Amino acid sequence: MKKYSGAQLFVKCLEAEGVDIVFGYPGGAVxxxxxxxDQSNIRHILVRxxxxxxxxxxxxxxxxxxxxxxxxxxxxxxxxTVTGIASAYMDSIPVxxxxxxxxxxxxxxxxxxxxxxxxxxxxxxxxxxxxxxTKDLMESIAKAFHxxxxxxxxxxxxxxxxxxxxxxxxxxxxxxxxxxxxQPNYQPHLGQLRKALDLILKxxxxxxxxxxxxIAARASEELTRFARRLSIPxxxxxxxxxxxxxxxxxxxxxxxxxxxxQANMAVGNCDLLIAIGSRFDDRVTGKIEGFAPNARIIxxxxxxxxxxxxxxxxxxxxxxxxVALQILNTMVDELNGRSWRDERMPWLEQIDAWKQExxxxxxxDPDGAIKPQYVVEAIHRATRGDAIISTEVGQNQMWSAQYxxxxxxxxxxxxxxxxxxxxxxxxxxxxxxxxxxxxxxxIAGDGSxxxxxxxxxxxxxxxxxxxxxxxxxxxxxMVRQWQQLFKNSRYASTSMExxxxxxxxxxxxxxxxxxxxxxxxxxxxxxQALAVDRPVVIEFLVEREENVYPMVPTGEAITNMLLV
Amino acid sequence: xxxxxxxxxxxxxxxxxDNEPGVLSRVTGLFSGRGFNIESLSVAETTDxxxxxxxxxxxxxxxxxxxxxxxxxxxxNVHKVIDLTDAPHVRRExxxxxxxxxxxxxxxxxxxxxxxxxxxxxxxxxxxxxxxxGDQDKMEAILSLxxxxxxxxxxxxxxxxxxxxKKGEK
Numbered sequence: 001m002k003k004y005s006g007a008q009l010f011v012k013c014l015e016a017e018g019v020d021i022v023f024g025y026p027g028g029a030v031x032x033x034x035x036x037x038d039q040s041n042i043r044h045i046l047v048r049x050x051x052x053x054x055x056x057x058x059x060x061x062x063x064x065x066x067x068x069x070x071x072x073x074x075x076x077x078x079x080x081t082v083t084g085i086a087s088a089y090m091d092s093i094p095v096x097x098x099x100x101x102x103x104x105x106x107x108x109x110x111x112x113x114x115x116x117x118x119x120x121x122x123x124x125x126x127x128x129x130x131x132x133x134t135k136d137l138m139e140s141i142a143k144a145f146h147x148x149x150x151x152x153x154x155x156x157x158x159x160x161x162x163x164x165x166x167x168x169x170x171x172x173x174x175x176x177x178x179x180x181x182x183q184p185n186y187q188p189h190l191g192q193l194r195k196a197l198d199l200i201l202k203x204x205x206x207x208x209x210x211x212x213x214x215i216a217a218r219a220s221e222e223l224t225r226f227a228r229r230l231s232i233p234x235x236x237x238x239x240x241x242x243x244x245x246x247x248x249x250x251x252x253x254x255x256x257x258x259x260x261x262q263a264n265m266a267v268g269n270c271d272l273l274i275a276i277g278s279r280f281d282d283r284v285t286g287k288i289e290g291f292a293p294n295a296r297i298i299x300x301x302x303x304x305x306x307x308x309x310x311x312x313x314x315x316x317x318x319x320x321x322x323v324a325l326q327i328l329n330t331m332v333d334e335l336n337g338r339s340w341r342d343e344r345m346p347w348l349e350q351i352d353a354w355k356q357e358x359x360x361x362x363x364x365d366p367d368g369a370i371k372p373q374y375v376v377e378a379i380h381r382a383t384r385g386d387a388i389i390s391t392e393v394g395q396n397q398m399w400s401a402q403y404x405x406x407x408x409x410x411x412x413x414x415x416x417x418x419x420x421x422x423x424x425x426x427x428x429x430x431x432x433x434x435x436x437x438x439x440x441x442x443i444a445g446d447g448s449x450x451x452x453x454x455x456x457x458x459x460x461x462x463x464x465x466x467x468x469x470x471x472x473x474x475x476x477x478m479v480r481q482w483q484q485l486f487k488n489s490r491y492a493s494t495s496m497e498x499x500x501x502x503x504x505x506x507x508x509x510x511x512x513x514x515x516x517x518x519x520x521x522x523x524x525x526x527x528q529a530l531a532v533d534r535p536v537v538i539e540f541l542v543e544r545e546e547n548v549y550p551m552v553p554t555g556e557a558i559t560n561m562l563l564v
Numbered sequence: 565x566x567x568x569x570x571x572x573x574x575x576x577x578x579x580x581x582d583n584e585p586g587v588l589s590r591v592t593g594l595f596s597g598r599g600f601n602i603e604s605l606s607v608a609e610t611t612d613x614x615x616x617x618x619x620x621x622x623x624x625x626x627x628x629x630x631x632x633x634x635x636x637x638x639x640x641n642v643h644k645v646i647d648l649t650d651a652p653h654v655r656r657e658x659x660x661x662x663x664x665x666x667x668x669x670x671x672x673x674x675x676x677x678x679x680x681x682x683x684x685x686x687x688x689x690x691x692x693x694x695x696x697x698g699d700q701d702k703m704e705a706i707l708s709l710x711x712x713x714x715x716x717x718x719x720x721x722x723x724x725x726x727x728x729x730k731k732g733e734k
Contacts, residue, residue, distance in 0.1 A: 119586075181643040182640050305631065308627070
């Protein structure tokens with residue numbers, strides 16, 4: 001039987017998994033892998049920092065629903081991936097990261113460019129492997145992809161020592177993977193679902209609280225059908241945006257620390273909270289005792305550890321949320337065309353009253369500074385709400401979540417759980433490779449964009465026509481807001497001095513640079529950027545001290561919001 | 565509804581895991597990363613050489629233990645998590661106790677060891693090493709009795725345990 005080198009086997013494994021793109025950065029430990037990859041049909045995108053390789057694989061995964069793949073070298077290459085891996089871990093994104101490693105006899109010897117990356121990433125990967133024998137290579141890779149994409153998805157790291165990659169073996173790719181100790185439970189318990197439906201049908205003021213699990217399970221259609229059928233209002237976390245149509249009248253907007261007034265008030269006053277694919281994160285709940293205090297709680301999630309971790313629930317259901325919603329929809333179908341619209345009217349009217357009482361609002365003076373919210377709305381209008389939007393972290397992220405309404409899943413890419421600045425730009429690049437037919441825009445702050453600005457080279461090298469909208473307020477915005485509200489406006493180390501001229505930086509890299517300094521320039525400059533099929537940086541000089549509202553201060557109940 | 569405050573108890577968890585390098589590190593890393601405590605830990609191969617058993621004593625209330633068990637089960641290398649505390653089980657611990665054995669104390673030390681069905685496994689002109697097995701109460705008792713002779717060194721194995729078999733018909 002023909003024997004191949006470990007590097008050739010690596011490529012054959014990726015091909016067997018249907019991988020057609022890898023984001024990475026070469027080095028000594030992976031030079032053999034790169035030699036073989038270059039001769040294959042798999043496209044390799046050379047980034048300019050390994051952190052960006054993982055964020056790009058992550059953005060690719062979120063936009064496509066497939067597993068994203070990154071390849072980096074040993075030592076510093078591997079350690080540079082840790083932030084990206086931690087972000088994918090917190091947000092449950094399926095990526096497989098391959099790291100080079102020193103030859104096995106040198107492991108543990110403080111060799112050149114050696115790190116114990118398996119040890120370092122143990123707490124922030126779903127699982128990881130050090131391949132110690134070439135005969136284990138294929139099974140490890142197959143297991144890595146299987147683990148990344150099944151159950152609650154997550155990042156998996158595979159560490160490849162140089163001698164393993166050089167040794168030879170026969171290619172034998174496992175047809176299926178069975179891991180005895182890993183049996184995620186997709187099928188929800190029917191009895192529990194019946195109990196849940198019973199509560200739902202009896203509830204006077206039900207509320208659906210969906211999250212990233214809806215996107216991961218591709219449950220958006222089933223959720224929409226269910227909510228509309230029973231006239232139940234819907235709110236989502238940052239991770240779930242797009243899982244329910246943002247233009248639908250039953251959509252309340254995002255909930256939580258910077259959620260809408262009506263979403264947070266609905267949580268505080270509902271009598272039944274239906275949590276699907278969400279995990280009661282502290283950015284959402286605020287003070288736990290104040291979260292849905294008058295409600296029974298149903299919690300549907302594929303990961304048993306999220307159930308009862310933060311809050312007691314009445315009906316826990318472990319299972320895939322799409323399967324659960326399909327079953328619930330079937331059960332509702334058996335109720336023969338009854339409508340809940342009339343029953344639900346008082347609750348929906350109350351919610352509407354809250355929305356009228358305190359809508360998301362800002363004041364754009366046509367002769368004043370550009371308001372960042374205005375930029376997001378202008379982008380929404382110019383793209384008809386159909387673009388793929390990635391964000392960085394902080395105020396730019398929150399305004400994007402508030403003011404860009406998504407009507408489809410897999411269009412909003414944001415580092416939610418880790419809150420990692422520098423995520424948005426490389427993620428946008430990865431997303432574009434997944435969906436080259438879409439307009440892809442990164443909404444960034446002046447702080448965040450400088451964390452991975454070197455990826456302008458990547459965008460230009462491959463002519464990736466992503467647009468970067470920098471909301472430049474010359475501050476580390478969100479921290480400044482907290483300092484204004486809670487630290488007597490002592491802006492300690494949040495004034496971003498010596499910011500570069502972003503237009504010239506874009507041009508220096510060979511991209512297009514545009515700038516708007518007055519409100520009337522905003523829409524034209526966006527049109528200009530969208531019309532050109534090249535990477536574009538648009539710098540918006542915005543109001544320096546604008547705050548994100550509503551805001552639930554730390555330790556407060558979700559209904560105790562600071563308002564405009 | 566919020567987490568219920570309940571009594572803190574000590575649970576013995578028996579965890580079957582892949583017998584592979586790094587697995588113990590995953591388990592202990594899980595505990596330290598999430599702020600769970602391990603009071604004692606013992607690990608060794610089972611009859612299946614690919615599976616090891618980790619026996620850990622974990623203090624906590626019901627809510628904490630529920631999270632600990634779920635988080636352990638979530639680890640890819642963990643096959644099974646059994647909480648022995650609530651079912652009939654046998655628990656044992658082994659201790660090697662090196663105690664100063666002055667001539668005038670030797671007889672008494674031997675008597676104490678004998679009462680606890682321990683054995684003297686090492687002798688020197690200045691000290692005895694006593695080996696004793698039993699449950700934690702027994703360990704505490706013999707240690708307190710030997711304390712007045714000066715315990716020089718002690719090595720304890722940590723608790724191991726297995727569930728009792730069902731009595732009655734096969």
